Structure formats: structure tokens, C-alpha cells
Amino acid sequence: MVALHWLAAALILAGLLFFVAGTVGLLRLPDALSRLHALTKADNLGLFLVALGLLVANPEPFFALKLLLIWLLVMAAAATGAHLIAKRAVRGDGEDAP
């Protein structure tokens, strides 16, 4: 039981590190397109690890289904949103158009 709690804590902490990495990327990367990389990929992995940690801490089928749904919906939203922002940036016809 205690070991499981440590595992859950480790997974959630690892997930948070990826969220930090995503945020650092957002601040450090040079242009809009590169920043989207950090947001989609680091945050996707971060969310996966946090969700996995929460599942280990509270292993119930209904809760697992809920976490799975959240993970899938956030991924779909992140990837689609990133594509739409990138499209505007590549075509140069968004609000930031020079």
C-alpha cells in the first residue's frame, strides 16, 4: 500500500516536471510554431503521467474511465488547437500577421 502511494507520487511528480518543461519551452522557444511543439508533446506526456499516478492512487474502474476520457479529450483538443494555430501562423493570416 505504501509502495503504491510512493509510485503514485513519483508518477505525478514526473508528470508535473513535463508540464514545467512545456512551460519553459513556451517561454524559451523562438517562434509560435516551435512553442506549439512544447505545448502539445510535453503536456501530453505530463498529463498521461499525472493521470496514471492518480489511477495508481485510486484504482477504481469508473475513475479509470474518467481519467482515460480526460486524457483522450485533452489530447484531441491540444493537437487540433495546435494545428489550427499553426495553420494561421504558416499562412500568416491570423491576428499576428505582420
Add this chain to the structure above:
Amino acid sequence: MSSPPSSVDRDGTQGRSPVLAALSVSVLTVLFAGLWLTLVGPTDPGSWIIGVPAVIAAVWARQRLAPAPGRGLSLLGALRFLPVFLIESFKGGIDVARRVLGTRLRVEPGLLTYRLSLDSRAARVFFVDLVSLLPGTLSADLQGDTLVVHALDCRVDAAPELLRLERHVARVFRERLPEQGAPTP
């Protein structure tokens, strides 16, 4: 916007009998209501103040945007792809984290184009989203069959990875890709 290939029917509900359409609306409503209930839990009836409009909007959007009926999905293809997706997600997240957390940023951003061979709209949307979730690549624009991909490090050739990914997606959506799916030079 990209023009859909002629083989793809824009309006998925066309040609269906009214009974079938009505049935699918009620089935969809039950499905989306179940989705909402799973997300917010059954203990808070007040959540339906937001839930009911959300479910109605979801059913409407799904009816408007329903993809043309395709060849269906391959469970085996999906099961074979799942571990690949998880491993690549890990690689993607770790790759970005390592590039941005170092003292020097290790990026060489650039654009490349990739010729899509996937046919159905559903498979294309799935592929476009996947490209952004997997290591080093971000799908930036889709014009006709040409996918503009942004690479975080354009010194690495992304085309073989994209081809491998497209083959996986084709298997999930039961599509056949041309044998030599040559990426655009």
C-alpha cells in the same frame, strides 16, 4: 480550406432513412449524456445546467461534421498501434523537454512537406493530430494532399517516421496505401 477528394461524401447523413437518422440522434444523445456523466459524476444534478447545452451542441456538431461512412475501424490495427503511440508519446515529450531544458536551446526549426496517401477524412484528421503529438513534428497546414509539417529540428529527416505513422493509421482505418508511398522531395 482543402477541397475534399470526390470519393468522400461531405454530408454523412445523406441518403439515410429518417428513421435511421432519428435513431442515431437519440443514440448519440444517450452516448454524449453518458460521456458527460462520466466526466462530472452522478452526484451533482446541478451540472446539467451546463451538461444539457453541451450534449445538444455535441449532437448537433457530430451530425453536421459526421464523416462519410468508411470501411470501419480495425481493432487489430488499433491494438497494434497503441503501444507504438505510447512509446512515441514518451519519446516526443522527453525530446522536447531535453531540447528546452538545456543551457543552450537545441532547435533548428524548419518546414517540410509531406504527400498524404490516406483517403478518408477521418483517417486524415487522425493522422494530422497524431503528427503533432509524436516526436519532433507538428502538422502546420493541410492543402489538398500536401501536409506542411513543422519540424523542431529539421536536420533530422522526418519523412521515414511520417511514412511509418501513416502506414499504422492506414491499418487502423482499413485503408490500402500505394506500395511506394513516396514523400515529396
